[in-house]
Amino acid sequence: MSRKWLIKNGTFVVLEPGQSVIKGYMLIEDDVIKYVGESCPEGEEETEAFDGSGLLFSPGLINTHGHAAMSLLRGYGDDMELQTWLQEKMWPMEAKFTSNDVYWGTSLSVLEMLKGGTTTFLDMYDHMDQVAKVVQESGMRAVLMRGAIGLCPEDVQQMKLEEAVQFAKDWHGQADGRITTMMSPHSPYTCPPAFIEKFVQAAHDLDLPLHTHMSETAAEVQQNINDYGTRPAIHLEKLGFFSRPSIVAHGVHLTDEEIEILARNKVAVSHNPGSNLKLASGVARVMDLQKAGVVVSLGTDGAASNNNLDMFEEVRLAALIHKGVSGDPTAVPADEALKMGTIYGAQSVYLQNTGRLAAGMKADFIALDTDQAHFVPYTDFISHMVYSAGPKDVKHVWVNGAQVVKNGSCITMDEERIRREAQACFEGLLSR
Incomplete structure (x- = not known):
């Protein structure tokens, strides 16, 4: 079943010539980005919405x-x-x-x-x-x-x-x-x-x-x-x-x-x-x-x-x-x-459909929490992302339109088990 949803009130890293960041909306349908822009796309006012306030959305x-x-x-x-x-x-x-x-x-x-x-x-x-x-x-x-x-x-x-x-x-x-x-x-x-x-x-x-x-x-x-x-x-x-x-x-x-x-x-x-x-x-x-x-x-x-x-x-x-x-x-x-x-x-790596937030691209993107001291003042989000941000700022992650990280936790993997099994594997390598 097809799913369409809208991010509103977000700040988006688009890295286009003359415009690196825009504030506004991004529309996702299934695994594809359909729209990124400053105004709500026409006819989508009632579409299921995700509030992007306080978040910086970037290509993964x-x-x-x-x-x-x-x-x-x-x-x-x-x-x-x-x-x-x-x-x-x-x-x-x-x-x-x-x-x-x-x-x-x-x-x-x-x-x-x-x-x-x-x-x-x-x-x-x-x-x-x-x-x-x-x-x-x-x-x-x-x-x-x-x-x-x-x-x-x-x-x-x-x-x-x-x-x-x-x-x-x-x-x-x-x-x-x-x-x-x-x-x-x-x-x-x-x-x-x-x-x-x-x-x-x-x-x-x-x-x-x-x-x-x-x-x-x-x-x-x-x-x-x-x-x-x-x-x-x-x-x-x-x-x-x-x-x-x-x-x-x-x-x-x-x-x-x-x-x-x-x-x-x-x-x-x-x-x-x-x-x-x-x-x-x-x-x-x-x-x-x-x-x-x-x-x-x-x-x-x-x-x-x-x-x-x-x-x-x-x-x-x-x-x-x-x-x-x-x-x-x-x-x-x-x-x-x-x-x-x-x-x-x-x-x-010869993938033509990812790496950017733009219509037609796969919905592979991340959301950083900008309500933190090292993002303030909100002068230049590209500068902040490169010189100030780190992995712990990542709040949400979507790949192919599906959310895989929510509020900092990976929802598709068993983190506790992975840590335990990886440690056991290392100890096994030492004993062989």
Whole structure:
């Protein structure tokens, strides 16, 4: 049965040229926004209404790179260099992960993200059927893929490729369209060229985008040069990776030539400032990427390297660190940082129908409580959202037109059980 309802007296973040915020009304019918404007839409005066007084409505935040189940390893290995962290802490523990661990680790992450105003996330991991199951149950939107490291015998590589293809076939378009899929070799330094080429071919066969880690650390780039005689972006272009719609995570260490390659091939970059800072991987050349026309979005990476999934923090870091590094206070202004977390996020993961509050968009949006000291005075809501707000300000969340967070509580998930099961999973990993 169709449902139509109206938000009145709200303040809406529309991020349109010349008009970032409007006060007025938003009409939702089923899973779609039908109208956003200053006056009540004609003929809707008697429509079921929700009073938006004291609330700031924004597009839901979009997290374009992560590994949700890794929340089970939050705090397990801190203050370490990336390769040491991976080889000594992460990979040995991850090798013990069962499908049950992935289910509860993902549940923990989805709970954190939803309560913190993230409505869409990208996830690259193993046991992905469990991740999809959590997404289906929670009401969230997600872009999912079976990530595959190719440092293994050919028969194991083939098994991973077949799993990735089957997962994409089984889940693309599922959960009322909230789940879409991609193909994802882990990275050029963990996947032999022939393995990457097989993923590229599979992406062509399935008509899906591609995702991978690229140029996260200087050491990784040097390894690519040592192994293949060239830098990662040039290497991936030669392998045909960019012949598909693509998004690369990190892109910290890029030359001018590589930026031009990404721009020419319309490759999106998921900027992960928090994770990159914590692992001392460096600071991506975001302004140069944007100047070249590359779409740059934001991701948290996994909670093991961040150590949270707070997209407000990523938006704020994106607005702050590039000012500090460049010495230019106009670098990545507040509205641009917020677009990186919303509009550009949707573009990066090839979703045309979310990331904005506008007629025709999916009803994925959040409401922040502005009746708080750090929102006053009501001078500039975009500035306040970027520089002052945080996940605890999120009062309500809707995804695909359905409310999933109400008055700060997730109404689609059992928070108490998730916390208990996640702790038990971590203790189980330690004992194995």
